[in-house]
């Protein structure tokens with residue numbers, strides 16, 4: 287079992303113990319509902335055939351259809367997908383969304399594939415999993431290295447078998463039944479949670495400094511919303527390395543540069559910095575927004591921030607959490623901090639079912655409402671139980687799911 291899956295199971299066990307759930311229920315909360323694996327073969331542009339391992343783990347469906355992203359990455363494996371699927375169950379429950387949790391992934395390096403090959407791979411996987419996904423069963427969404435285009439291909443393939451069904455997937459292009467505000471939703475959610483955390487301590491975004499690891503969907507939109515609220519974004523990074531400016535980076539200029547050059551390194555408005563050094567920059571808020579497993583015990587000792595807002599899923603190990611706690615570094619956990627994406631995915635699903643579009647203002651307003659309420663719930667429990675925000679968030683999610691499961695019958 288990987289460290290991340292072990293950590294997720296550990297959090298469930300801990301929350302279950304505090305809540306006094308019996309062993310039978312605890313086991314149900316840990317065990318996924320269904321694990322799907324396919325070996326997907328596609329023809330490459332050069333005529334060769336290549337096979338990719340693909341997974342969909344559906345973790346729990348007691349609160350509604352299952353929901354979760356689809357990741358394309360060379361390190362995707364079944365343990366990682368199971369851990370991420372479980373996190374989705376607690377995230378949707380915590381935010382009072384009518385969904386269960388799921389996650390999927392294909393073990394591939396999308397940088398090695400052409401657009402046509404990516405289309406064939408996305409559609410071939412959809413064909414394989416078409417019986418286990420659907421608007422009332424399981425609704426995929428974008429995650430690492432997947433985007434609106436890939437969601438459109440999934441919708442297209444699924445609709446071939448079941449008729450026009452935009453609600454099978456969220457995160458679609460806005461002009462193709464997607465939702466206003468969905469693309470930026472996770473990054474914006476990170477900023478909403480950062481704002482709540484700072485305001486709780488009589489601080490504000492405009493007076494604070496931020497460092498962001500990752501400049502993809504989550505990292506970029508978090509940086510943009512911080513910049514537009516006059517936060518000082520000292521440094522950001524991607525796979526190639528990072529860029530740092532002690533006066534604050536010009537995020538719109540950096541975006542233009544990274545679109546043109548494919549990465550942030552070499553940005554003339556900053557100094558290059560390694561991904562390792564980026565995590566040690568003194569700042570108020572550190573935002574991991576790349577992959578999981580970033581903070582081990584040593585890194586947790588080295589970071590120089592006062593708050594961590596987890597844009598990425600699973601960035602901190604349990605040992606790191608303890609060190610953060612002992613150093614008085616407050617952590618807004620992933621299942622709260624990056625829940626903006628699934629929240630607006632919920633709005634997209636509702637709009638697709640209603641066949642009616644909401645405007646951007648309504649969506650952003652509703653996202654803020656859902657997230658601030660989730661933040662308040664977590665804060666209240668963490669105060670009353672004198673526990674970490676992560677423990678409180680798991681307890682709230684677990685209590686709701688266990689209650690639903692018991693009410694429905696085992």
Ligand code: NAD
Pocket residue numbers: 428429430431432472499500501502503504505523524525526561575576577578597598599624625627628
């Ligand atoms: P993405 O593919 O759009 O971007 C990932 C970014 O991380 C890229 O800039 C990439 O270069 C960078 N990166 C990869 N490895 C790195 C490394 N070792 N060091 C520094 N940077 C590195 O992915 P995303 O959608 O932004 O997802 C990022 C994280 O947020 C993931 O953990 C994902 O599960 C989580 N998340 C995403 C969403 C969403 O709506 N997209 C929702 C919730 C959580």
